[in-house]
Amino acid sequence: MTGCESCSGGSCSSDGKNKGLPPGMLERYKLxxxxxxxxxxxxxxxxxxxxxxxxxxxxxxxxxxxxxxxxxxxxxxxxxxxxxxxxxxxxxxxxxxxxxxxxxxxxxxxxxxxxxxxxxxxxxxxxxxxxxxxxxxxxxxxxxxxxxxxxxxxxxxxxxxxxxxxxxxxxxxxxxxxxxxxxxxxxxxxxxxxxxxxxxxxxxxxxxxxxxxxxQYDGCGLKDIVSSENVRNEEDDITRSRILVSLGAGVKKDSIPIAESVARKLGGMVSCSRKLVEKGWFPQSRQVGQSGKSVAPDVYLAFGISGSVQHLAGISSAKRVISVNTDPDARIGEVADEIIVGDANAVLRELDRIL
Missing domain, CATH: 3.40.50.620 (HUPs)
Incomplete structure (x- = not known):
């Protein structure tokens, strides 16, 4: 219907596909x-x-x-x-x-x-x-x-x-x-x-x-929704947390409960890198990075995270980044406000003890 200015009825169509728009609207937009x-x-x-x-x-x-x-x-x-x-x-x-x-x-x-x-x-x-x-x-x-x-x-x-x-x-x-x-x-x-x-x-x-x-929406074909239920688990939404205790490949599995304790005492949540999701230690909803979630907490505590490009993209809006890593030259140091050189597991245990 290229060039048309009006239609006698029905909805606009292109290549035989009904677009559900009022007559002529799509064609006029393209013009x-x-x-x-x-x-x-x-x-x-x-x-x-x-x-x-x-x-x-x-x-x-x-x-x-x-x-x-x-x-x-x-x-x-x-x-x-x-x-x-x-x-x-x-x-x-x-x-x-x-x-x-x-x-x-x-x-x-x-x-x-x-x-x-x-x-x-x-x-x-x-x-x-x-x-x-x-x-x-x-x-x-x-x-x-x-x-x-x-x-x-x-x-x-x-x-x-x-x-x-x-x-x-x-x-x-x-x-x-x-x-x-x-x-x-x-x-x-x-x-x-x-x-x-x-x-x-x-x-x-x-x-x-x-x-x-x-x-004013004409409501053509709109069915009334009798009821709806929000099944989203707010407790699992790391994007809402102001403090994230994030774990990477340098953290052992038995340190996870300690990290959860630290996060709870700080009023935050535990998140992780892609490697820990691939190991099956965390669901993808806790993953930070390009293939996970982008986060913007006030404080991002990175334990044992080396800092891949993908992970760093996911924390670009974090206000403060603190890195704990045995490697002083880890890439996450490029964006970290503070760097603690040490074993992430040992630092987690000490932090849990003093909080």
Whole structure:
């Protein structure tokens, strides 16, 4: 339907595939790619607590966009109802100029099909050059649905972004985390999901204001969700911990309970390097690094970790790194604020004793 301006009915289709968009929208977007500009961010709302809040990864993405933005427009999209109105100020203070709120009480609960439909419609309406989402479980489910509707490319799980004249370079781990691949998309919109914890959250711009547009979702085919249950184990989420006691190949298995005791006394958690996951000592949810999780604790205590490139990428946002290693020239020393040369197992035992 190249060049069409209207359709008599039904939904846009390309190559015989129904995209679920209102008539003509996808074709008009493709015709206007030369003027596509700006960033559109799905602002994910965390409703796991007593009150809804903006997810950390959304603030991290907005902070990164602010740091590399050359004056292009920034749109945000949120889903919900009146309960998220108190969050507008925080969203505007991190760089969003125009906020689309998909206004439907039923969408307070994550509904991937409906979210994808509404997001795709707003993207076609705003014509951004770049669309970004957090690489959270929901973002990983939502982003490919939106990309498929728009015939767009998608780079998943990015650890860095840079932009030059509307073209965004997206860096992500590849080949099992052994290399970093930098990818550019050949079509608009350029889409990416961003791994949580890889960018710092910048200070908000106090008093910043923006425009809210209430987007009415028609709810076509939307089923009511009778009930939902959050099965996420918050106790196993190392990205939320301010103190991490992280173990590497230099730690013996019988030192793990000692490390857990130290972490408990410090009010932190135990994490690990990839080698200990491969040994079966820890689940992958505790792994730090490019093929694990990126973390940003206040203090990162690295016991027996040599510091591979992949692991160091996962702690790039840590505020303070303390390394305990028998090798004074271990690579982790390049990023460590303090280096203790010694046996990690012995230091763990002594630390547990004095705490």
């Amino acid at each position: 206007n790619v030369d003027r596509s500009d700006g960033y559109l961010i799905w602002v994910e709302i965390d409703r796991s607590g007593e009150y809804p809040r903006v997810s950390d990864v959304s603030l991290e993405i907005l902070s990164k966009v602010r740091s590399m933005n050359d004056g292009s427009r920034v749109w945000g999209v949120v889903f919900g109802h009146a309960e998220i109105k108190p969050l507008y100020g925080e969203i505007f203070s991190h760089g969003v100029e125009t906020l689309y709120e998909v206004h439907d009480k039923r969408l307070c609960t994550f509904h991937p099909e409906a979210y994808a439909d509404a997001l795709a419609q707003i993207i076609v309406r705003t014509e951004p050059a770049v669309v970004l989402m957090g690489a959270t479980p929901r973002g990983r489910e939502l982003a490919p649905r939106v990309a498929a509707k728009l015939d767009a490319g998608l780079t998943a799980d990015c650890t860095d972004l840079s932009v030059d004249d509307r073209i965004i370079s997206m860096t992500r781990p590849a080949f099992g985390g052994n290399v970093l691949a930098t990818i550019q998309c050949t079509a608009f919109p350029q889409m990416a999901t961003v791994r949580p914890g890889v960018f710092p959250i910048s200070d908000p711009s106090e008093g910043a204001k923006g425009t809210v547009i209430y987007w």
